[in-house]
Amino acid sequence: MDLKDWFDKRKKRRDDEKGKAPQPIEPSDDICALWTNCFQCRELLYTRDLRVNLHVCPKCQYHFRIGAIERIDQLADEDTFEESDANLTSSDPLKFSDTDNYPNRQREASRKSGLTEAIVTGTCKIKTYDAALGIMDFGHFGGSMGSVVGEKVTRITERAQRDKLPLIIVSSSGGARMQEGIFSLMQLAKTSSALKSFQDAGGLYISILAEPTFGGVTASFAMLGDIIIAEPGARIGFAGRRVIEQTIRQKLPADFQTAEYLLKHGQVDMVVERAKLADQLAKLIAFHKLPEKKTAVTTPDAVPARPKQPTKVS
Amino acid sequence: MDLKDWFDKRKKRRDDEKGKAPQPIEPSDDICALWTNCFQCRELLYTRDLRVNLHVCPKCQYHFRIGAIERIDQLADEDTFEESDANLTSSDPLKFSDTDNYPNRQREASRKSGLTEAIVTGTCKIKTYDAALGIMDFGHFGGSMGSVVGEKVTRITERAQRDKLPLIIVSSSGGARMQEGIFSLMQLAKTSSALKSFQDAGGLYISILAEPTFGGVTASFAMLGDIIIAEPGARIGFAGRRVIEQTIRQKLPADFQTAEYLLKHGQVDMVVERAKLADQLAKLIAFHKLPEKKTAVTTPDAVPARPKQPTKVS
């Protein structure tokens, strides 16, 4: 399903439902199941409640992975997201094939995720503030970065620079897209280089690290934020835990590479729970909009506190 | 004795001695004694031999502390050193007095060192390369930094910037000049600020750390070199060893805060023995003189290898 169609359908549904009492939703192909076990506390959760709670376990605050669309829905003001570069898709420059070939794996990834690539980019408003947005989706091909992810990150960065927008990227990635070989690696250079121009021009870049963020994505745009925010419990690192354990032949601490561990080790500015993320972003954007005159200050308090309804997807 | 007089006398003496066989020198008030015990290997050394060997123990390579004049003599090409700001002397802004008052202590320091302050600055040639030079002398007031040291470092930095000279400062200091209170502390800011302008303008600053360099001097200009060189065995740090041992209540490793320890811990670019220091400086200056055209390269090889006679002082 095309992303634009999806948003249109969703908008229509929301319009239809206005004023109606909430309806129990039926399990369908689109959503997984009626009940979900919390990964952390094992509590059995009613999937709809979990969704209403932004996919955060109400009992132990475990932050479930969420897809790009869900995330956009949580961060962007209603109906403000406009996707860019949806027309970019991977090619197969190496004619890569392992036990299956790359084009087949791409199709399979899209079937599972409903996306064309591991990142969705565009512009939106966040609590009334204009922003450029990039949201990775681990559910698509393990959030791996190939040429399309690199190109889309680069383009949204250039867009942010041109239109003087704050840039917000939510990372979630297992690392490189091996099937694109050296092209995949070079996306680290390409995205970092684009961010250098953007930041030299004074742009504000807020990087958000979501469960999980590893490899090439961490070693490029994810770690280059003016401000870096991690989601609670998210695992973030360069090398994977197993690789390290094999190398050093030693058990690692349980909280190794968690958001909280990174905070303690000075690698992220703050850990922000999902429910407060949009508000925090608005505050940060507001703070970095400098008053030219003393009197022209826009303080975060000036942001209308608009309660946001979690989207019901069916 | 005035520094200029000293240099004149020395020059005269050197001229007189040309062609004569080396004479045994008599012990006098000016020099300590005929024999010196090596601080490190306890070997009994003939003082004159030690002097000829640049005050480096021929047996264990221990680098003895040397005074500013000795050092200038070792680094600067013969008769090229021109002192600047010799007319700056300390005042007593706090009317400071402990068991004795500050002016008396200043006089005492000058009597011992033969200098007016803990640093001598000026310009010279080093293996034919023009340079601005600052040489601290631990023998004067423990090499402590008061207003005069701060001012002289600042002025020689400004001079280097104005005349586009490489700046070379040899540090040797116990820290702040307590008797000048807050003025002493502010010299850290003043010298660092001058170096910022100098380095922003593209100036080359080579910082040399000699036994011992501690406290405010380390925490300002000594650690701000584009290139940092330490003399073998020199002890260098911010806090003194005893203060640290009292704080952490634990013995420190024997080589703690030595030049070699700092090299291992990434704090200095290189450790260079005294006999090779002038040559190394010339090579570094040459390397940083960039050829505008490919053909205009001045390589260190082009430096005439002029053997340098150690000065005999009596």
Place this chain on the structure above:
Amino acid sequence: MKQVPLEFEQPLAVLAQQIEAIKKQLASNPELDKDVQRLQEQYNNLEKSLYANLRPIDHREIARHQQRPYARDYFERWDSEWIEMHGDRKGADDPAMVCGMVNLGDYHVLGIGTQKGRSLREKQQCNFGMPQPEGYRKALRLFHHAEKFNMPVVTLIDTPGAYPGMHAEEHNQAEAIAVNLFELSGLTVPVVAVVTGEGGSGGALAIGLANRILMLEHSVYSVISPEGCASILWRSADKVSEACEAMKMTAREILELGVVDDVIEEPLGGAHHDFDLVAKKAKETICKHLDQLTKLSREEIRRDRQQKFRNIGAFVEA
């Protein structure tokens, strides 16, 4: 919060106890009211005279009072929604250096301050307010953030000095301080530093190379701790008071020496008697100076700071 009296305040504490004791009997013995009034008058006079004649070491005791407001206390009062920023991005987040985005009046400032810690646990985490190199490098990161986004930097200084430890030396404490001085001197945004308690040596200056240096009335600022000074110069730990006096470390003295630009008054008895008032006064004074500084161009702001320190020094040019 019950105030903990300092040693030189003991006579006051005794009087206060007496007043309390008599007050308890007031209900059954109303004529004691006069005694209370008399004692209260005595108390007020004594307090005024004590505070009118503070020795340097007394200022220092007030500056180090365990209940003194720390950086977080100011940031919270200036902006209840201030956002803390953590870490040097390279391995550590030093709790002794607190950094964040603070709305200070009409200004968006980067607030950076040393933090001593209130509870024993916090004190230990903060090394009693003595930052590690990583703390200074965290501050450095925020200096650059401020420069990039054209935000004033406001630093709050209350530290015995940089931490003197093995880890600190191994990680080049001296370089961390020196580089901060170097980079601070190059900023083109206004920097205002406030010594709120102890300003201890290079570890204080590392966040203190500012366009304006302000001091709270009872705060102190010195090149070495009075203990260190006494033990080196007098070779005696008993001479701390003399060292305090000789070094001219109080706010008023340093103001007179021309190094400090403004002194912020504290309530009688010291800042810990009224956090809100002190935070308000500090804010007003900082904003007053920011108002002046923001009239300058960015290049002028840098030159103003460089010139300030270029001129500090006392020497004779024959």
Place this chain on the structure above:
Amino acid sequence: MKQVPLEFEQPLAVLAQQIEAIKKQLASNPELDKDVQRLQEQYNNLEKSLYANLRPIDHREIARHQQRPYARDYFERWDSEWIEMHGDRKGADDPAMVCGMVNLGDYHVLGIGTQKGRSLREKQQCNFGMPQPEGYRKALRLFHHAEKFNMPVVTLIDTPGAYPGMHAEEHNQAEAIAVNLFELSGLTVPVVAVVTGEGGSGGALAIGLANRILMLEHSVYSVISPEGCASILWRSADKVSEACEAMKMTAREILELGVVDDVIEEPLGGAHHDFDLVAKKAKETICKHLDQLTKLSREEIRRDRQQKFRNIGAFVEA
């Protein structure tokens, strides 16, 4: 130096032994000379045919040959008086990252290279050529040095990748790499990178974001180690050769993909057969590219590099 044969070179080694054995009998048995000649011819033909038909995994074995020249071998040959620069100034000097001032032909360049280590002890110190974050930060310091003094940067890449360890993660290996990419992309001095052996993933790229990327003939460059690729995609450690093939990691393949700018020929059998020759060829090729780059203005040099990477990628725009 006696060459240690690789596995695919075993037939050659056997022939060489036979030739040696017969040669020993030559004195007593002169007519064996013809056999020697015949065998030598066989040897030469076999060698040529082996090297004309190398599989990707064979290139990789040559690239990882224990006798392959490392960064120090090049620097020493380019400039016998090159001056090494140590340390990140913040606590560590990573021996896996070698930096220094090198006279390269007519250029004064900052040479920066990964170092695998020759002896076991050196190998361990260098973590077998896998830098720690501190190593990348040492390189970063030198990038800035080069920028300040307008010197070209020449990097030599031979690393399995950044070290995957607990210390490395705690000290933000990812940030160290990312910041190097960020800062390298902004330099206004020429940057030339040479993959001399293994170019392993982000840990290689961290000193490889260059105006020109050169590769030695038998060197390899890949986004993940073939072992990693095989175990993830084929779920089998036996498929390393397939992974090598699928990833297109050899110099010629990457040249064809347009990512690499030039391939530097090696002597028959690989670079370890003639250090001097390889150092000379590398120098000539680097200088050729520096000659081109130094014709540009500093701003053009930056744009050249940014544009190079802006254009790398393979995708469909519908």
